[in-house]
Amino acid sequence: MMCGLGACDIAKLCICVPWLLRTNPERVHGMVACAEGLGVPRRSGMFRQVLQAVTFSDKEKIAAKVEFLKKTFRWSDAEVGIAISKVPGVLTKSNDMLQNRSEFLISEVGLEPGYIAYRPAMLTYSLEGRMRPRYYVVKFLKENGLLKRDPSYFTVFKESEKAFKKMFIHPHKEAAPHLGKDYDTACKGEMLGWLLLTCDGTDNLIPEY
Known part of the structure; x- marks a missing residue:
């Protein structure tokens, strides 16, 4: 093993960073020390990914x-x-x-x-193509009393597109029939504002930039 990594992890690391195979051993030890200095132990399952991240920069830039x-x-x-x-x-x-x-x-x-x-x-995650449009959907639902409880924003942002729509758009088709279409448009970056409908069906342009 090298630096606490098994053969499989070493192979994966060298595929992503092939120059490690011919680099100075002292440099490798320096990168390992840098990774450990970030608080990630060698035996951690994420150590290979941290080591890979620090290979593309020097100690000063990482700091x-x-x-x-x-x-x-x-x-x-x-x-x-x-x-x-x-x-x-x-x-x-x-x-x-x-x-x-x-x-x-x-x-x-x-x-x-x-x-x-x-x-x-x-x-x-993409800010304009994922998080911001989803935040506006949840904000609209909360302001119009359509959510029984406040959701975890990590859940809101991490769910797949299909799961997000099933949880936050499909249940409100009657109360906000244009919500899904407006959300899809916003995800494409085609809206300067956020066009939503209130529960009584009145169009409202809520500018959000």
Whole structure:
């Protein structure tokens, strides 16, 4: 085994990062130390993914990304470690992309930083093609008294398209007959505003940008 990885994990890592096969062993040890420094132990099931994420950057850039994550999402050292251990790919996301998701999830949706840290997969979803349209659907349903209880936004964002519609659109076809069509249009990025219907069938344009 190399660095605590089994043969299968080593093979998968080298397929994604073939230059590791000919690189300096000291460099590999440096990458391993960097991955461990992020709070992910070698025996963790996610260690290979973390190691893969750090191979594309140097120690200084990784440290800068970690500080950016802490500042942008208001995370503690422990919380940023949890997020990275669950979804190592956050280290490879652009700062603009992460900033946009922070503004949406924290400032607009109102999620707590710790909630996001334990569910970092949300940071990988499309903002305009998935999360924002779904948030508007749930917001509309809540404001019109069509939901019996507040849903988990992680559930709202992570469900497949089919499951999301079954849970939040299909049950309200009579109360909001145009909701599904408006949602589909918004997911395609074709709406500047969010056209929804109130329960009494009156058209209302609720601008959301």
